[in-house]
Amino acid sequence: MNENQYLHYNHHVGHWAHTRCEGNIRYLKDTPFCFSVGRQLSDSMSDFNTTDFTNPSTFILLGVAGLEGAHGWISIPFCVMYIVAIFGNITILYIVNRESSLHEPMYYFLCMLAVSDLALSTSIVPKTLSIFWFNSREIDFASCFTQMYLVHCFLVIESGIFAAMAFDRYVAICNPLRHSTILTNSVVAKICLAVVLRGFMLILPIPIMGSRWPYCKTNIVPHTYCKHFSVVSLACADNSPTSYYSVCVTFFVHSVDGFLIAVSYTQILRVIFRLPTKDARLKAFGTCGSHLCALSTLYIPDLSVSLMQRIDSNVSLPVLILMANVKLLVPPTLHPIFYGLMTKQIRDRLLLIVTQKRV
Structure with missing residues (x-):
């Protein structure tokens, strides 16, 4: 969301708040809130320096402004995706924990991905549905x-987990005889710890810097969740440090993890194409298929939203808001489906559990 879009959005929401309260009987119960929203936005747009608004104790998330009447319908796919994500990822964790034959590096990383997916989806969906x-x-x-x-x-x-999983596939295909000696439980634990600590430490400065700034414009956040740019844009201080830092972190993480993934799969493809039989090549591809599909769900939506914002600045704000949510919800929803359907070991264990319960 660029600055012009954001200013246009605030103007639209301010007008929306007044007209909703004055013209629709269904919103009379929210009249104080609506007039407050409209007044705050109008004041902030007309003169940021004369507003009496100071650091808020709360922010107000608008949801998908402009599509308020469709919030009930929009909530249906959100709710369905969340249920699928919760059920699917818990199922993955249950199967791997129950089957000792799956206690291998690939499935340890998969469990870590499932936990991350659960945390990511739970951090935004419940509040969004409450809106x-x-x-x-x-x-x-x-x-x-x-x-x-x-x-x-x-x-x-999650980006770090995919890099670790790519390395695991590289060792399993390119050095199968040394897989168990290279990726021991101790090494896997260290990789997981490094991935988690990297995420915790790299992102920590962003909320620390943002929370220390004064917020005197408005407490209206034009989104369904506290998106970084949507919140820090409301600060009365120069937010360029956190903006630059966020861009640097994004570039660093995508560059490093993308490079590791690309190198791993380049080596994997070289080995696969040297295999003597078609069946052997298909089997090797099969071990990487679920990982590649999961990678696509993480990077393709993110790339699509970024391109949409940069190529067409006239994309409506409701569309951008929905796309921002989709790119966060689609991966946790599809990851367990891909790994459950495309990974033979998990699929077989799941079918066995289902058939045993039926008997």
Whole structure:
């Protein structure tokens, strides 16, 4: 969301707040809130320096402004994706924990991914659904920055997990006889710890810097969750340090992890194409298929949203808000489906559990 879009959005929401309260009987119960929202936005747009608004104890999340009447319908796919993500990832954890034959590096990383997916989706969906269903728009100041931290932190962790999984596939295919000696339980634990600590430490400065700034413009956040840019744009201080830092972190994480993944799969493809039989090549591809599909769900939505924002600045704000949510919700929803359907060991164990319960 660029600055022009954001200013246009605030103007739109201010007008929306007044007209909703004055013209629709269904919103009469929210009249104080609506007039407050409209007045705050109008004041902030007309003169930031004369507003009496100071550091808020809460922020107000607008949800998808402009599509308020469709919030109930929008909540349906959000709720379905969240249920699938919760059920699917818990199932993955249950199967791997129950089957001792799956206690291998690949499945340890998969469990770590499942935990990250659960944390990522849970950090945003419950609050989003409360906005859609109960009009519960307020979020505590500290909770807002905690949510911001968790979202960005687990995105960085997931990127690191995919790099670790690519390395695991590289060792398994290129050095199969040394796989168990290279990726011991101790090495896997150290990799997991490094991935988690990297996420925690790299993202920590973002909410720390943002929470220390004065917020005297408005407490209206034009989003369904506390997105970094949407919140820090409300500060009365220069937010360029955290903006630059966020860009640097994003570039660093994507560059390092992308390079490791690319190198791993380049070596994997070289080995696969040297295999003597077609069946052997297909089997080797099969061990990487679920990982590649999961990678696509993480990077393709993110790339699509970034390109949409940069190529077409006239994309409507509701569309951008929905896309920002989709890129966070699609990976946790599809990861367990890909690994459950495309990983033979997990698929077989799941079918065995289901058939045993039926008997």
